[in-house]
Amino acid sequence: MPSDSFSRMDSRTSESESVNGAESFLSTSPGAASTSSRERLDSDSSDRQTRFVLPGSAGSPPKILTFDEVRDAIKNVEDMQLAHEIAINPDFRLQPYDPPESSLEKRIKSIMHDIFWDHLREQLNADPPQYDHAVALLGDIKEGFTHIISKNNQKALDRICEVLDEKVIRQQAEQGVLDFKAYSSFIIQLMAKSCAPIRDDEVNKLNEIDDVVLTFRRILEVMDLMKLDMANCLLDAARREVITHSVEYEKLKFNEFLKAYPSGFPATEAWLLRNKCIDSNERHAKAITLINAYMEFLEWNTENEYPEIMSMDLERLQELAGRALRLCCIASIVAIASSVPVIGQQTANRLGLLKQVQILLENVKDNKEIVEAIENVWLQVKSVIVSKMQEKEQTLSVDSENTLKDQILSLSNKEAPVRKLMWRRLIAYVRLVKTNKTVPPVPPGYTDLTDDLQSLASTFKRLTVYNYSVFGEHCEKILDDLSKPSTTAESQTEPTTSTNEVKTSDAST
Template sequence: MPNKNTGDAVDDPHTDVPPLEQLDSPTGSPPSVSNMMDLENCVANLSLAHEIVMNADFSVKHQSPPKHSLEERVTEIMHRAFWDSLHEQLTSETPNYSHAMILLQEVKTMLQSLLLPGHVRLRSQLDEVLDIALIRQEADHGSLDIHKLAHYIIGIMGSMCAPIRDPEIKALRVLTDPVELLREIFRVLGLMKMDMVNFTVQTLRPHLLQQAVQYEQAKFQQILEKQPSSLDCTTAWLQKAAQEMAPVVRPLSQPGMETWHGHSCGPVSPTAVLRRAYLHLLHWDPHDQKYPETVLMDRARLDTLGQRLTMLVLEASILLLTCTQCGGVVFSINGLVGKLKQTITALLEGSHTREADLREELMGLGDKVVVQVTEAMVSHGQIPMPQDSQDLLKGQISDLWKHNNPIRSLIGDRVQGYLQAMLEGSFTKRSPELPDTLRVLSAELVELGTAFGQIAHFNQTVFGPFYAPILRRLLFSPPEAETAEDSR
C-alpha cells in the first residue's frame, strides 16, 4: 500500500478528473438517451485513463459539496441527525441497536472490499466474528458488547492499513464513547478505501502506459462515431496554423529559394503545421471556447505551462534590461541573479492574467530591481548606476506590460524557437542549446520544454491518425492528397 495521504473517501472514481468538454449534438435529430449515456461513458473512461497516464501523481480524491452551499447544509443536517439518533438509541434505558446494525453491516462490507484474494483465512474470520445475524441475536438478549466488536474491527484495520494511517488507528484505540467510536471507524475506513483505490491505480499504471495509445485511439473513435462533429474545433485549430505557414510554401525545385527562420522555403509539411498548432496552445485566449477536442484532456496542463511561459519571458526580459544597463556587472555578483529571479517571480505571480495588474506590478518591480542592484553593487565595491540609468531601467521594465514591447517580443521569439526545437526532436534527447540571453533561466526552460514536449509527443502519437486526413485536405490538392493517402 502506498504511504501517501490521499484525502477523504469518495465513491466516484472519476472525481477530480478534468473531463472533455461536452460536445454539441450533430446536425439532425437529437441523439437518444442511450447514445448520450454511451457517449458520456466513453468520454469519462477516456479522460480517466488519460489522466492516469499523464499525471504520475494522480490520485482519487473526495469531492466535498461547495462551501456554504445548500448541498453542504443538507448533508451536514442529515449526518448530524443520524448520529444524534444513534446516540439516543444506545444511551436509552433499553438500548436500540437498529442503527448500529446498519453501521456494522456497512463496516463489514467495507472491510471485505479491502481484502485481497489471498486473505482467505482473514475473510473467514471476518465472517465469523461479524456475523450480523448472531450480533442481532446478542442485541436482542442484551448481551451485545459494542466495544469488543469495535476493538476487533480496529485490530483488523490496523493489520490492513497503509503506514500513513497508523496515527488514525492509534487514535481509535483510546475512544470510549460508542457513537464517536463507530463514527471514527467509518471515517478511517473511508480513508483506507481511498488508499486501496489509489494503490490499485498506481499498480495498474505501468500496464496502462503500455496500452494507452491504442486505448485512447479506440475510445476517441467511439466518440467520433457517436458525435461526428467531434473534430470541428480541431480542424479549425489546424487550419489556422496551416494558413499562417502558407507564405512559406514554395516548390522545392524552384531556384533561388528564400529562407524563413533559417530554413529553406518549400512545401509545408504536416508535421510542421502540427508543431505550430501545438505552440498556439501555449498562447490560447481563455475566452475562446473553440479549443481543439483532441487536446481538451490536457488543457489544464497546457494553460499552466502557458502561464509559466509568460512569466519566464517577462523574467528574462527584465534580467536582460538590467544586464544591459549595468554593463554585465549583475551576472558577475554572486547570488544577485538568483535574488532578482525570486523577487520578480514573487511580485509578478498571477499578475500576468490582466494587463492592468501587470502594468501596476511592473512599475513597482522596477523600483525594487534598482534597489537590489544598487545595494549589491555598493557592497561589492562597484560604482552604482547613474540616476538617469536607474530611471531609464525603471521605465523600460514598466513598459514590458505591452505585448508588442521590442524586448518582450525578442525574448518571446527566442523562447518560441527553443520550444519549437524541443518539438522537432524527441523529448528524451538532450535539450537544444539555449541563447545566451536565456541561459540564466535554463533550468526553468528545460523543465517547461520537457513537459510541453511530453504532452505534444503523446498527443501526436494518439491522435496522429485523426490529424492526418485533416492535414492532407488542408495542405494538398485533391490529386496530391490521394497520392499522400496511397503512400501511407
C-alpha cells in the same frame, strides 16, 4: 498505494498482545444465531454510499459518483471527455464530496449524522445496553473494507468477514458480552495495515480517542478518505488502458463526425497551411509542419481561429501559453536583476527575488496583463535590491537604477532583447523535449526554474502526442491534399524549417 497496502499487512506477521487478545475475544461465538435483520437509518453517518466528485472537463460540470459508479466509469469508459481527461492529465483525481456550506443538504446531513451518533450513545449507555445501531455500524464498516482492500487479498477479506460477522456480533450483544471497544481496536489495527502511508498519522490518532462513540465516528471519516485513496488508485492503475481505448474511441467518434461534416475543418486546414514546410523529403516535411503547428499554440495569435481538432483542449492550451509567458518574463526579470552583484552573486537573494516575482505574476495570462503588472514588478525588484545592498552598506547609483528600470519596464514589449532571447531559449527547450525521448538540460537563465520549465514541456508533449495519436492521420491527409495542386508561387515559398530545428521522422515523438 491502497492496492498495495495490504502487503503491509502480509509483511507484519507478528501482532501485539493486545491485538491477539482482541481477536481472541472477538472470534468467540456464544449462543444461538439470530436471524433478525439489522436496523439502519437512511441518513446514518456511515455514508454507505460514499460519494466522490469527478472533476469537470472541457467546460462540463463535475459529477457526483459513488465508489461503484467510479469503478464502472473507469472500467467502461464511454464518456469521451472523461477518457480524454484521464489520458491527458496525470494529476486528474477524484475529490471527496461535501455539500456546499450553508446549503440545505449540508444542514440536513449534519443534523441526521448528529441524531445517529446521539442515538448510538443513548443505546450504549442504556441499562441494559442496546446494540441495534452498533451492529448496523459494524456491518457497514465491514462493507467499507471491501472498498479499501484489494480483492487480491482474499485472506485479509476472509478474516474481516470472520471477525465482523453479523451473526456473531448479534449473538454477543444478546449474551451481553459485546465489547464495542475491542472491535474498535481491531478495526483500527486493520486500517493501520491497509491504509496508504499518507493516512498513517490520521489512523494513529484514532488510538488517542477515549470516547468509543467518537472513535467510531472518526473511524468512518478516515475510512471515507481511504476509499478515496483506493478510487484514485484504481484510476491510476487503469490509466494506460484508458489511454489506449480513449484514442481508438476518439478516432471512431471523429470519423463519424467527418461523415456528417464532409466539408472538413477549415480552421485546422488554415493552421496546418500557416506552418507548412517545403522539403524534398515528404515525410520529413509533414513531421516538421506538425511540430511547427503544435509549437504555434505557445504564442497564439488571437486573430487566428483555433483548429477544430483541439477543441477539447482549448483551455488547456491557453493555460500552457500563459505559463510559458510567465516563465519567460520571470526568467528575464531575474536575469536583468542579476546584473547587480548582490542578486547575481547571492543565490539566496536571487531565489528570494524570484519567488516574489512569481507571486506578482502568478495570475498573468497574456501580454496585456504583463503591461499592467510590470510597474509593480519593477518597484518590488528595486525594493529588494536596495534592501539587500543596505544590508552590506552599499547604495544603488541613480544611473544603475535608471538602467535597471528601463530594462525591466521594456519587458512589456515582446521584442525587448532580453525577453526575446529568453523566449527563443524556452521554445527551443520545449521543442527538444517534444522531439526527443531524453530530457535535455535546461537552457541558461532557467536553472532556478527547472521544475516549472520541465513540467511545462512535459505537459505540452503529452498533450500534443495524444492529439497526434487521434488526429494525426487526418492532419497528414490534409497536408497531402494541400501538396497536390502545387503552384509556381508555392514552389518558390521559403521553407519554414530553420537551422535550429530538431529533425524528426515522426511528429508523434
